[in-house]
Amino acid sequence: MLLAKISKKFTVTAQDVATKAGVSRAAVSRTFTNNGSVSKATREKVISAADALGYQVNFLAQGLNRKRSQLIGVVVARLSDPFRSSLLEGLLAEIQRKGYQALVTEVRNPDELEETIRRFTQFQVSGVIVTSGQPPTQLVKDCVQHNIPVVGINRHMDLPDVDFVCSDNETGATLAAEQLIASGCKKFAWLNYAGSTWAGVKRGDSFHRIIMEKYAEDRFALLQIEATQDGYQGGRSAAHEFCRSGASADGVFCANAQLACGFLDGMREHGFHAPNDFHLIGFDDTPLTAQYSYRLTTVSQDIEETAVRAVSCLESRGRDANITQRFEVVPVKLVLRHTSPQIREPR
Amino acid sequence: MLLAKISKKFTVTAQDVATKAGVSRAAVSRTFTNNGSVSKATREKVISAADALGYQVNFLAQGLNRKRSQLIGVVVARLSDPFRSSLLEGLLAEIQRKGYQALVTEVRNPDELEETIRRFTQFQVSGVIVTSGQPPTQLVKDCVQHNIPVVGINRHMDLPDVDFVCSDNETGATLAAEQLIASGCKKFAWLNYAGSTWAGVKRGDSFHRIIMEKYAEDRFALLQIEATQDGYQGGRSAAHEFCRSGASADGVFCANAQLACGFLDGMREHGFHAPNDFHLIGFDDTPLTAQYSYRLTTVSQDIEETAVRAVSCLESRGRDANITQRFEVVPVKLVLRHTSPQIREPR
DNA sequence: TTAAAAAATGAACACGTGTTCACTTGTTTG
DNA sequence: CAAACAAGTGAACACGTGTTCATTTTTTAA
Numbered sequence: 001m002l003l004a005k006i007s008k009k010f011t012v013t014a015q016d017v018a019t020k021a022g023v024s025r026a027a028v029s030r031t032f033t034n035n036g037s038v039s040k041a042t043r044e045k046v047i048s049a050a051d052a053l054g055y056q057v058n059f060l061a062q063g064l065n066r067k068r069s070q071l072i073g074v075v076v077a078r079l080s081d082p083f084r085s086s087l088l089e090g091l092l093a094e095i096q097r098k099g100y101q102a103l104v105t106e107v108r109n110p111d112e113l114e115e116t117i118r119r120f121t122q123f124q125v126s127g128v129i130v131t132s133g134q135p136p137t138q139l140v141k142d143c144v145q146h147n148i149p150v151v152g153i154n155r156h157m158d159l160p161d162v163d164f165v166c167s168d169n170e171t172g173a174t175l176a177a178e179q180l181i182a183s184g185c186k187k188f189a190w191l192n193y194a195g196s197t198w199a200g201v202k203r204g205d206s207f208h209r210i211i212m213e214k215y216a217e218d219r220f221a222l223l224q225i226e227a228t229q230d231g232y233q234g235g236r237s238a239a240h241e242f243c244r245s246g247a248s249a250d251g252v253f254c255a256n257a258q259l260a261c262g263f264l265d266g267m268r269e270h271g272f273h274a275p276n277d278f279h280l281i282g283f284d285d286t287p288l289t290a291q292y293s294y295r296l297t298t299v300s301q302d303i304e305e306t307a308v309r310a311v312s313c314l315e316s317r318g319r320d321a322n323i324t325q326r327f328e329v330v331p332v333k334l335v336l337r338h339t340s341p342q343i344r345e346p347r
Numbered sequence: 348m349l350l351a352k353i354s355k356k357f358t359v360t361a362q363d364v365a366t367k368a369g370v371s372r373a374a375v376s377r378t379f380t381n382n383g384s385v386s387k388a389t390r391e392k393v394i395s396a397a398d399a400l401g402y403q404v405n406f407l408a409q410g411l412n413r414k415r416s417q418l419i420g421v422v423v424a425r426l427s428d429p430f431r432s433s434l435l436e437g438l439l440a441e442i443q444r445k446g447y448q449a450l451v452t453e454v455r456n457p458d459e460l461e462e463t464i465r466r467f468t469q470f471q472v473s474g475v476i477v478t479s480g481q482p483p484t485q486l487v488k489d490c491v492q493h494n495i496p497v498v499g500i501n502r503h504m505d506l507p508d509v510d511f512v513c514s515d516n517e518t519g520a521t522l523a524a525e526q527l528i529a530s531g532c533k534k535f536a537w538l539n540y541a542g543s544t545w546a547g548v549k550r551g552d553s554f555h556r557i558i559m560e561k562y563a564e565d566r567f568a569l570l571q572i573e574a575t576q577d578g579y580q581g582g583r584s585a586a587h588e589f590c591r592s593g594a595s596a597d598g599v600f601c602a603n604a605q606l607a608c609g610f611l612d613g614m615r616e617h618g619f620h621a622p623n624d625f626h627l628i629g630f631d632d633t634p635l636t637a638q639y640s641y642r643l644t645t646v647s648q649d650i651e652e653t654a655v656r657a658v659s660c661l662e663s664r665g666r667d668a669n670i671t672q673r674f675e676v677v678p679v680k681l682v683l684r685h686t687s688p689q690i691r692e693p694r
Numbered sequence: 695t696t697a698a699a700a701a702a703t704g705a706a707c708a709c710g711t712g713t714t715c716a717c718t719t720g721t722t723t724g
Numbered sequence: 725c726a727a728a729c730a731a732g733t734g735a736a737c738a739c740g741t742g743t744t745c746a747t748t749t750t751t752t753a754a
Binding site for chain 3 (some may be wrong): 358360361362372373375376377380382383404405407408409410411412413
């Protein structure tokens with residue numbers, strides 16, 4: 001009878017630990033949250049009792065009480081894009097390192113995002129990281145109202161109280177432009193997906209500005225190529241279209257690495273190779289870009305640093321919801337590879 | 348004063364809805380869980396009141412009460428590998444489709460896995476999906492003891508009560524072998540990472556068996572190449588080593604797509620190209636393999652089906668923990684591309 | 695040694711939900 | 725029409741934790 005009762009108990013609760021240690025349940029709670037004050041003696045009794053019983057605190061109950069779980073909601077999209085998955089990898093690492101757990105949701109079309117964030121609030125998450133999707137203004141407002149910090153990555157959302165971390169698109173584009181100019185390119189092209197992200201547009205604007213500063217006299221120095229689709233296939237089709245149109249360029253800058261690799265392959269199909277026939281620079285330093293078949297010169301984003309700052313934003317706003325909006329710009333660097341190689345010393 | 352009290356309430360609870368609708372709180376609970384019996388009239392009153400107040404159930408409280416949250420823990424590793432991230436993408440889609448939420452953890456070294464699964468149990472997850480990492484026997488036992496279903500993907504764990512979903516490695520390897528044989532290859536090679544996964548070993552064994560059945564007389568028909576590292580770079584280095592050794596092969600099968608792409612590039616660096624100089628088949632149909640620079644013939648795993656079955660395993664075992672162990676084998680198919688093209692009609 | 699201050703402790707409440715168990719109301723059957 | 729029955733309802737308990745608030749014990753100061 002007694003045995004049955006014991007074996008029926010799956011979960012060992014704080015009360016069990018308290019009874020075994022001969023103290024009150026409050027003492028157990030205090031020991032593990034190191035919040036209140038506990039004498040060294042009782043702390044040790046509690047810990048050894050907890051070890052013996054294999055006690056582990058119930059996060060659901062804890063979250064219910066604190067009105068805040070140690071979950072962080074992460075919104076991602078299109079994980080098949082290597083940069084996205086690398087970013088997620090970095091975020092996961094940082095989230096775990098800080099003792100949180102990641103609640104990951106992939107959102108395919110924007111209207112799913114509403115439901116998604118709603119579910120995040122239902123789990124009382126400590127924060128939300130949005131890496132994609134159009135800013136769902138109303139829902140983000142809900143989060144703010146619920147005191148749930150929100151941070152956007154590589155994506156500006158025009159809301160106060162929402163922090164924002166992005167790579168230094170301006171400098172990245174500038175580095176690319178200067179590299180192409182210094183390599184002796186004369187006719188430039190900017191390739192982007194028509195329905196591009198905010199970050200992509202920023203990169204294009206900066207590239208445009210730099211080129212125009214140097215080549216103000218030549219109205220045809222810069223060509224805009226619009227891909228009808230994002231990703232590798234979008235870049236490849238754009239190259240086909242480009243060749244078919246009879247246009248030419250010797251210095252090409254792409255909004256992201258997938259587009260760039262696709263463009264490179266598309267040009268190859270027409271017999272044009274980098275760096276002999278043109279120079280090419282991408283954005284996002286994914287594993288793919290380093291592979292022998294591409295060896296793409298590219299602007300490298302510092303994913304690790306981005307993740308660190310994003311989580312840091314959530315934490316600081318979690319402590320004080322009224323701090324001023326943060327706008328973090330993460331440095332980038334240019335990685336020189338085969339498609340736009342190191343410039344030789346002037347003779 | 349009253350105003351202050353109202354604005355202080357962030358969360359709207361079931362009690363608020365009940366008061367507004369003029370019913371008891373139990374009625375509210377019953378309406379949303381459609382568990383007990385509620386009259387049509389009160390149900391409507393409750394729903395309209397809930398809508399007006401913007402009520403949403405607190406998952407933490409719900410989980411605490413039910414002793415089970417609608418979370419599913421997912422263990423992943425090395426998301427930078429395109430196949431891994433594609434798999435995660437598929438899992439996320441299915442998990443969300445079924446109304447769960449994914450608690451994702453990336454584990455880098457095996458001993459982290461213990462801590463990870465412990466945290467899963469602390470969140471009272473409805474199930475755990477393990478896509479990587481060595482089987483943490485003790486912890487999985489803990490899950491079983493806590494009535495938490497566990498399923499492994501492409502990874503056998505030698506435990507009763509743990510279900511298991513994997514692609515049909517045998518058929519995949521057979522298809523590859525038959526394709527190479529039918530293409531007229533005579534000297535075969537099998538490339539795998541030395542510390543390969545269980546699935547990789549299975550593929551190699553089957554490939555070996557098929558080749559040996561056909562070429563029993565020739566002891567040198569099959570060559571084993573061991574990569575000292577997994578992934579693209581592993582494959583590339585293996586190709587360099589292979590060329591340097593002076594060995595030769597005209598039909599190569601690789602344990603995964605990353606190895607295959609690396610091997611392909613490595614061979615290119617030495618002037619050998621597929622399909623002219625040798626035929627090459629990989630495993631895992633990642634986006635990368637379809638790209639123009641590789642166009643790799645490969646055994647394609649059905650990620651969607653894998654995800655569906657994995658979640659299905661969790662659900663059925665969640666209903667009845669004592670069902671017999673499931674061992675699901677998901678069909679694969681051979682996708683013919685450039686590195687081992689379609690065989691021409693015999694003349 | 696005594697008074698005052700500090701630290702430790704346990705009882706009790708709160709968090710928001712699901713569900714049992716009596717109880718009331720409405721419906722069918724003999 | 726009465727009796728048997730089904731369906732709907734609300735009070736109360738349980739889930740496992742954090743934290744306040746008196747109360748007791750220990751330490752420090754005089």
